Amino acid sequence: MFRKDRLGGTLEELKRIAGDDNVFTGEADILAYAYDAGSARARPDAVVRVDSAEKVAPLVRLLHGAGVPFLPRLAGTNLSGGTIPLKGGVILNLSPLNKIRSIDTAAGVAVVEPGVVNLKLQEELAKAGFFYPPDPASQRVCTIGGNIGENAGGPLCLKYGVTSDNLLGMTVVTPQGETLDLSIDASGPDLPGLFTGSEGTLGIAIYARLRILPLPKHILTAVCSFASVDDAMKAVASTIAAGIVPRALEAMDRVSLDAAGGGGLKLSDRTGAVLIIELDGNSRRDLEKEMAEIRSFAAAAGSLDFREAADADERETLWAARKGAYPALAR
Numbered sequence: 001m002f003r004k005d006r007l008g009g010t011l012e013e014l015k016r017i018a019g020d021d022n023v024f025t026g027e028a029d030i031l032a033y034a035y036d037a038g039s040a041r042a043r044p045d046a047v048v049r050v051d052s053a054e055k056v057a058p059l060v061r062l063l064h065g066a067g068v069p070f071l072p073r074l075a076g077t078n079l080s081g082g083t084i085p086l087k088g089g090v091i092l093n094l095s096p097l098n099k100i101r102s103i104d105t106a107a108g109v110a111v112v113e114p115g116v117v118n119l120k121l122q123e124e125l126a127k128a129g130f131f132y133p134p135d136p137a138s139q140r141v142c143t144i145g146g147n148i149g150e151n152a153g154g155p156l157c158l159k160y161g162v163t164s165d166n167l168l169g170m171t172v173v174t175p176q177g178e179t180l181d182l183s184i185d186a187s188g189p190d191l192p193g194l195f196t197g198s199e200g201t202l203g204i205a206i207y208a209r210l211r212i213l214p215l216p217k218h219i220l221t222a223v224c225s226f227a228s229v230d231d232a233m234k235a236v237a238s239t240i241a242a243g244i245v246p247r248a249l250e251a252m253d254r255v256s257l258d259a260a261g262g263g264g265l266k267l268s269d270r271t272g273a274v275l276i277i278e279l280d281g282n283s284r285r286d287l288e289k290e291m292a293e294i295r296s297f298a299a300a301a302g303s304l305d306f307r308e309a310a311d312a313d314e315r316e317t318l319w320a321a322r323k324g325a326y327p328a329l330a331r
């Protein structure tokens, strides 16, 4: 177990590497980093603001050598207690590492620092007609580094996979302070896949190489309501059995819908569940054919209604209920 009094001698060294103004031990700072979006709580002894990727390795070597527990933190939206310092020690706040290093549409690769906010990356990619598939509901604030730590995914994971499916490589600092370049193209085991989802315990990503894809030309979104979750699942089973892979297929039960205030959806008293269905591709005719098939599967499963979004604004409205469900339930 880490003895807190050992931090004393390490503090000056932390300041030397990170900069005097980047090491925090005041009560307000400690309290601000004693919680995340999960339910656990524990106080760190110090918080270090890391303003350069090159400082991560020397900081880690120092902490490892001194036997001081440490962990990386970004937006703190994880639900697993991944940024709770159960043994005290030091939190490395990597939020300043928020640069998009390059976007190469010809190669389909973006290189980013870990503190880049997921939605910010999506916005930059959209300007070039591209997107990065992992889209957690928290994407307005969560970061690529946090997504790597948690192997995050969102509604698009059904078709495009989660973070580990969209990571081409990364530069990591191991818990001993060694810097490694990991690539899915290297021979041997899939090390990027192993590190992803390890909550930073196997290494801290300081750069990530992400797979980016051209935006599809067409997106069709529909919402379908059912009397029960079971009925909704029958429609899901028929859709998948027919070989149709929607970009998103999300079910919500009545409890989640009510918690989210209906999210702009018109619900009848009989509604026990809704299914949000989204298709994407470059042929509108193919998508319309698939949506018609899904509509018939839904009808066979006893759907109460089936509504397609007329435009992008209506799509956003249909998604608002899903994206607001977790915060609503947490409240």
Ligand SMILES: Cc1cc2nc3c(=O)[nH]c(=O)nc-3n(C[C@H](O)[C@H](O)[C@H](O)COP(=O)(O)OP(=O)(O)OC[C@H]3O[C@@H](n4cnc5c(N)ncnc54)[C@H](O)[C@@H]3O)c2cc1C
Pocket: 036, 037, 071, 072, 073, 074, 075, 076, 077, 078, 079, 081, 082, 083, 094, 114, 135, 136, 137, 138, 141, 142, 143, 144, 145, 146, 147, 148, 149, 150, 151, 152, 153, 154, 155, 198, 199, 200, 201, 203, 204, 205, 206, 326, 327
């Ligand atoms: C309202 C809400 C909705 C959510 N929706 C989803 C969802 O749809 N899908 C989903 O998967 N999750 C979801 N989450 C969970 C959370 O948003 C994700 O886990 C997200 O990936 C965390 O990112 P973050 O920037 O907040 O990281 P943090 O919470 O700061 O860190 C997450 C983990 O990554 C580690 N870490 C931090 N930096 C690095 C690094 N550079 N290298 C390696 N590890 C690192 C941390 O130590 C920690 O263990 C949701 C959470 C909330 C509150």
